[in-house]
Amino acid sequence: MIKKITIRFLYILFLGAIVFVPLYFLNQNIDKQNISTGFHFLSQEAGFEISESIIEYNSYMGYSRALLVGVVNTIYVALLGNFLALILGLLLGVLSISKNFLLSKFCSFYLNFFRNIPLLLQLFFLYGIFTDILPAVKRSTPVFGIIASNRGVAIPWFSSGWASVSLLITLVTSIGLIFIVNKWAKNITTTYKKILYPIFFALFFFAQIELITRFFHFEFPAVRGFNVRGGLNFSPEFISLLLGLVLYTGAFIGEIVRSGILAVDKGQWEASYALGLSKIQTLRKIILPQSLKVALPPMTAQFLNLTKNSSLAVAIGFPDFVSIANTTMNQTGQAVELVLLIMGLYLFTSLSVSGVANIINYKLLGARQR
Amino acid sequence: MIEIQKLNKWYDDFHVLKNINLSIRQGERVVVCGPSGSGKSTLIRCMNYLEEFQEGSITIESKSIQDQLDNIEEIRKDVGMVFQHFNLFPHLTILENLTLAPTIVRKISKIDARKTAMSYLEKVKIASEAHKYPNQISGGQKQRVAIARSLCMNPKIMLFDEPTSALDPEMVKEVLEVMTDLAKEGMTMICVTHEMGFAREVADRIIFMDHGEIIADLPPDQFFDQPRNPRLKEFLSQIL
Amino acid sequence: MSEWLKKNLFPSKSQSLISLVMISFLGGLILKLSSWLFINATWIGDAQSCREATGACLPFIREKYLYILFGVYPREHLWRPFVGLVIWAIFWIHFTKKKNWNRKLLFKFPVIFFIYFYLLRGGGPFARVDNHLWGGLPLTILLSTVGILISYPLGILLALARRSKSKLISIPVVCYIELIRGVPLISILFMSSVMLPLFLPNDLSIDKLFRAQVAIVLFCAAYFAEVVRGGLQSLDEGQEEAARALGLNYVQTQFYIVLPQALVQVIPPTVNTMIGMFKDTSLVIVIALFDLMGTAKSSLTDANWLGFSIEAYVFIASIYFIICFSMGRFSKRVEEEFKLAKERR
Numbered sequence: 009m010i011k012k013i014t015i016r017f018l019y020i021l022f023l024g025a026i027v028f029v030p031l032y033f034l035n036q037n038i039d040k041q042n043i044s045t046g047f048h049f050l051s052q053e054a055g056f057e058i059s060e061s062i063i064e065y066n067s068y069m070g071y072s073r074a075l076l077v078g079v080v081n082t083i084y085v086a087l088l089g090n091f092l093a094l095i096l097g098l099l100l101g102v103l104s105i106s107k108n109f110l111l112s113k114f115c116s117f118y119l120n121f122f123r124n125i126p127l128l129l130q131l132f133f134l135y136g137i138f139t140d141i142l143p144a145v146k147r148s149t150p151v152f153g154i155i156a157s158n159r160g161v162a163i164p165w166f167s168s169g170w171a172s173v174s175l176l177i178t179l180v181t182s183i184g185l186i187f188i189v190n191k192w193a194k195n196i197t198t199t200y201k202k203i204l205y206p207i208f209f210a211l212f213f214f215a216q217i218e219l220i221t222r223f224f225h226f227e228f229p230a231v232r233g234f235n236v237r238g239g240l241n242f243s244p245e246f247i248s249l250l251l252g253l254v255l256y257t258g259a260f261i262g263e264i265v266r267s268g269i270l271a272v273d274k275g276q277w278e279a280s281y282a283l284g285l286s287k288i289q290t291l292r293k294i295i296l297p298q299s300l301k302v303a304l305p306p307m308t309a310q311f312l313n314l315t316k317n318s319s320l321a322v323a324i325g326f327p328d329f330v331s332i333a334n335t336t337m338n339q340t341g342q343a344v345e346l347v348l349l350i351m352g353l354y355l356f357t358s359l360s361v362s363g364v365a366n367i368i369n370y371k372l373l374g375a376r377q378r
Numbered sequence: 379m380i381e382i383q384k385l386n387k388w389y390d391d392f393h394v395l396k397n398i399n400l401s402i403r404q405g406e407r408v409v410v411c412g413p414s415g416s417g418k419s420t421l422i423r424c425m426n427y428l429e430e431f432q433e434g435s436i437t438i439e440s441k442s443i444q445d446q447l448d449n450i451e452e453i454r455k456d457v458g459m460v461f462q463h464f465n466l467f468p469h470l471t472i473l474e475n476l477t478l479a480p481t482i483v484r485k486i487s488k489i490d491a492r493k494t495a496m497s498y499l500e501k502v503k504i505a506s507e508a509h510k511y512p513n514q515i516s517g518g519q520k521q522r523v524a525i526a527r528s529l530c531m532n533p534k535i536m537l538f539d540e541p542t543s544a545l546d547p548e549m550v551k552e553v554l555e556v557m558t559d560l561a562k563e564g565m566t567m568i569c570v571t572h573e574m575g576f577a578r579e580v581a582d583r584i585i586f587m588d589h590g591e592i593i594a595d596l597p598p599d600q601f602f603d604q605p606r607n608p609r610l611k612e613f614l615s616q617i618l
Numbered sequence: 619m620s621e622w623l624k625k626n627l628f629p630s631k632s633q634s635l636i637s638l639v640m641i642s643f644l645g646g647l648i649l650k651l652s653s654w655l656f657i658n659a660t661w662i663g664d665a666q667s668c669r670e671a672t673g674a675c676l677p678f679i680r681e682k683y684l685y686i687l688f689g690v691y692p693r694e695h696l697w698r699p700f701v702g703l704v705i706w707a708i709f710w711i712h713f714t715k716k717k718n719w720n721r722k723l724l725f726k727f728p729v730i731f732f733i734y735f736y737l738l739r740g741g742g743p744f745a746r747v748d749n750h751l752w753g754g755l756p757l758t759i760l761l762s763t764v765g766i767l768i769s770y771p772l773g774i775l776l777a778l779a780r781r782s783k784s785k786l787i788s789i790p791v792v793c794y795i796e797l798i799r800g801v802p803l804i805s806i807l808f809m810s811s812v813m814l815p816l817f818l819p820n821d822l823s824i825d826k827l828f829r830a831q832v833a834i835v836l837f838c839a840a841y842f843a844e845v846v847r848g849g850l851q852s853l854d855e856g857q858e859e860a861a862r863a864l865g866l867n868y869v870q871t872q873f874y875i876v877l878p879q880a881l882v883q884v885i886p887p888t889v890n891t892m893i894g895m896f897k898d899t900s901l902v903i904v905i906a907l908f909d910l911m912g913t914a915k916s917s918l919t920d921a922n923w924l925g926f927s928i929e930a931y932v933f934i935a936s937i938y939f940i941i942c943f944s945m946g947r948f949s950k951r952v953e954e955e956f957k958l959a960k961e962r963r
Binding site: 107123127319322334343350351359 | 627629637641644787796799801802803804805808809812813815816817818820898900901904911926927928932934935938939942943946
């Protein structure tokens, strides 16, 4: 009994030591090196520029604003990246089991290749293409209105940011309308649906486009001096980061989708064919739903991975949160607070996404448990 | 040999064992039966502390479980258990299954352990399979191996938790034969089972449990032929 | 041959269309690749002649390959890391031969590692080479192997601790695991390089390489812990009960019965985590350590040889690919072996 108590006591002592001894030294060092503590620095003027930002920013704003820019950039890359990676992964996974030899082999090769090379290397490689291969701005020529140079890629687009927002709203509402009408009009047969819906959707969509183009001005990018102006500009940093993340994570998701599909019992395919369903129908209605149950946890892990991997932006100069926090760290010297902020942000994201995924998982599984 | 006094166990709020008092002498063969949920498996699993209990005491050969909580292996060494689902170790051969515990718990030399193991394997008539793996043998063979495995530790008591419930009918007989032989050699046995034929033949006492209590504790002839308790009567009418 | 073509590539109209698209796509890709790598490649010359040509610049690789592979390790002792790499390659081949799979292999691993470390470091008859001179592939291998050697057992301990009935143990462990897994490796590396000095007495300075190694170990241990936990959960609890019933204590039960089964069950995700760890070592570039990734990148800053990033990256990409792919293939083989063994039994 005494043995147990002593062991417990020593363990608590050990835990305490791990926590409090470093804190003691931290205190010492802070005093010695005159480092300020606390989060007051957030209201201080940042004094550095950020190369790209979705929200308004200039160097006179506070560090808190600069960090917020980082947060927004990170979320932007993470959301967009995850969305594209999911699509790519689904595509690759499904195509990799195609009967077509070339297609399936190519997909398998892709899945293998991109998973066995470090993400950072892929990012540097893509960035290298911009710096070494693409021409300088002066020498670049538009292709289908798109200009690709070592300053990035510019595509024709509306001149106002609000146009993009309204376009997004249009898209979302159109899709939403389809779902609503779908639920509403269950009696209409599928053939009618197949004809009506595209027409309906197209009409609605183009009506919106008309409205938008009436209000907003559409412009083509052109070379002005050392820069490309007009249209929508994507910096090399952004493209390398996004493309790298999507290609890399897409490969992992593709492998997960592929394993998920292969995990479904062969008898399911056979029963479905016997009932007369085509391969695509079988996939959509029978196989994929079942494979989703197996695939959801690892896929969630990949979404989180992509989000965390976006922090590699610091290595190629895209101003994500870690990047900006790093600059702030160098300027203010308050490493502890900033590292805590970084970890806090990612921890919050991870826990919330896992939480949501757990709920979805539970709902999916809950439906199965009788 | 085993003294159980005022044993009470709760699963959260559910009172699963109610004030059990039981005394078992050396060499006694005891069968415990009852409807499902009566707590008979729980009771037997308390005896080697695979289940914890909140109140009461269990003493095995004057070693009390409560006093040995930090070193429960001391008690478990002398108590053998055979499980409903065999629980053989799939990554070890049959022989290795038998020699593992003696060598690392009782520190017996490998050679001696092997000798003992082979002799028990012969006893349960399965010596030829010694170098096979568990999933290469049938259910009945697995259970016989499980019995031999427990015997290799030279236990003073053998506990059986529904040993034949997971077996196909044709294999039940071979396992019951082994258990009967064991009983004839004087091993103290406590057996939770539905095999009433075995109970009638082998048991010295049959204990009937219902809703966590011991309802009846009688020798076989009184148990089967002169049941007085209404619940016991009902149970017997259902299974016989 | 034409039968095979018909069946696999042109069974139907739509399939044939797809095949044609694929053929033209793949054909174009292969053409472009081979023209870059072989046909238009510059084989001899200098930076100028390379820039005039359109293909790969092989003189760049010839000029830089030693630096990329070995960093700033003193040239006269370069044979030592080279021999170290060869030893690892031989050990790998030995490791993947089935007849060598037994407990002794676990002990050979650290032994090989210490030989490797000694080769790099020197001492005794060999000249000392301090670790700030270590770089390139040997550094990558060092970071990964130490990482695996320490964080895998650590991960097992964490997984076991997580299942402890005592909340005093399980709660700190769960917090640790979830914390580490929730944040990017970069933040842990930053923490170790920037934050750690603040938590230590001022006059004590810990080697940068050591700090990076600790960060990698702590990071991967959390991931291994989750993988092992999956294995432990998938194990039938009757196994542990049977072992306890026989009188085995906790340590004996885990060591002889639970872990052998649980760890084998999760070999594929375990190897995947190891491959991930190997790739993640490339991140040490952000704290100014020059492993294979770092040396490749810094080789591009040479003013005489600017603009050959593609060559450098393709060079190290092939190295990473070969190593990671072999590990992946090995994992598949082990999976097959255990599946077969189960069926045979």
